[in-house]
Amino acid sequence: MIAIGMEGSANKLGIGIMQHPKDGSPPQVLANIRHTYVSPPGEGFLPKDTARHHRSWVVKLVKQALKEARVSVDDVDCICFTKGPGMGAPLQSVVVAARMLSLLWGKELVGVNHCVGHIEMGRLITGATNPVVLYVSGGNTQVIAYSSQRYRIFGETLDMAVGNCLDRFARTLHISNDPAPGYNIEQLAKQGKQLVDLPYVVKGMDCSFSGILAAIDGLAKEWGLGGEEKAKEDEEKSSQIAAASESLEDKPTRADLCFSLQETVFSMLVEITERAMAHVGSKQVLIVGGVGSNERLQEMMGIMARDRGGSVYATDERFCIDNGIMIAQAGMLAYGTGFRTPLSESTCTQRFRTDEVFVKWRD
């Protein structure tokens, strides 16, 4: 069984081809390609520009994926697409493309929940059987555990997603959005040494990030660390910065702010994950989503899991960051249980909670 997965809920357009061999051997990734819409420093990606990007790339990417996978259209069983959640315009561009391919090739459609896609791909790649899942990305922050055919949300953000918080702080500092703002924050944070006091907002298993963003934006402004000029200065004398921050212990640097932001928000994430683990009595943690590729988060989670006598499962950017194969993987699991999305229902939705999906393929 071969499926094409089409993902475009945010600024990444991903096309993936997965195969579930008939003999029941492990699923195989045949092609996994992605093209990212990168906005200039200091700006986020706007829905209409992102949608335009997806529309202009989707045909090229599908062709390239089929070529890479060395499969013909006849081999494909179904076309899986992201139904939601995500940004409206980009989602719509991809769903139109999926519908077009379905009619053109006469293949059936499978609408997939983006979050369930992440979880299923993470489970497949890491081999974690029944983990507590931390799903952290630019649009979502959830702690999830499986129970009687649903992925249940135990804790989540009360306002913005953690990735959104990081991305927006990158905008304040005019950090490059290439390859991803979060990645560049992570690199800059490695030079940070001083921990700046920031709000720490955990309520039971939920958390909140908007106040932290406001606070650190305020600090950046107060110390004159934001804006284009500072970013240029940074680039010019990046080698001197490490030395400078050591001598000037009082005034935090841009690196110190990135470091403090990461330490604070990741501590919150690890804490709510630990609560959920204690609550459901699980010893495995799986980290999925774009922020999940941050190595400091993986490291902190690893220490926490170790102290509880468990282990952490994480993947690298190919599977963590939005991609097409995760949609193909989750779609094929649903397809295997007889799930289909008729053409008349092949819509997309910006709001689609993880626990709305009936997980028929697990017991």
Add this chain to the structure above:
Amino acid sequence: MSVDRVYSEPHLTFSRFNLTWAVLPTYILHSTFTMEDYKPPALPSPFNNTTPPPTLLTQGAEAHLYKTTSLNPSIPAALKIRPSKPYRHPILDRRLTRARITQEARCLAKLVREGVSVPALLALDWEGHGGQEGGWGGAWLMMEWIEGDVVRVALEKWEAWMKKASLDDEQTQAQEARVRALMRKMGAAIGALHKAGVVHGDLTTSNLMLRPVDTNDTNEVGLDGDVVLIDFGLASQSAQDEDRAVDLYVLERAIASTHPRSEGLAEDLIVGYRDSYKGAPSALKRLEDVRLRGRKRSMLG
């Protein structure tokens, strides 16, 4: 599988923290770590040196609860330890641990003063020392030892007993009346707590205890006795209807999920609460809103 690089373990490199991470627990540097290696963190002094040693009762995400003794070996005491979290930056860790344990202590002290039925606060150290010399091991709090079962266990015992015992309608009603009386007592205890200006933050039947009274009738499961509120780890000082209503809502949900048989009896909780203090009716009014709202939120993006 054609996919290759998979991290089943994160990279344990601390090089970038060489200036800030003063003391690293040695066990996190081991490259292999199995379940057998796990042991709870070392007790802060002086508890690493008491006879008999404290016995671990429960381990939550935040704290470990031990039974120990206070002043002399015949006086039992409950010891709650918040071990340091090695994954957190040490400065952040101390800041959080200290804020939380002092918050808990302040609530307990206030409640004891107001005459609410809670364990008395005996001692506290927000900078407990760890296993090694001068090591930061977390914070600890010592409280009065409360004898008896938590309400969850008492209700479970009662439910099991009800299943076994063959009772006629009248006897069943008499038994249910006992649970109703207990629920009313619980409501009154929570009312007293709210009256004192504290909200619990995590009310479940596991956080309410029954201090037993001597009964002659051993055939029945003990549902009598005083209700004592425990575990103020998430408590805060608030007199807002919203916070009070959420407290009650959380307990209602907990009763519904853990004691299906007693769910119909939970109305008496509200009855007991309503008469307990002056602000109760307005908190109960807010509870109706909270029930409708639930927790479910449709997400954006």
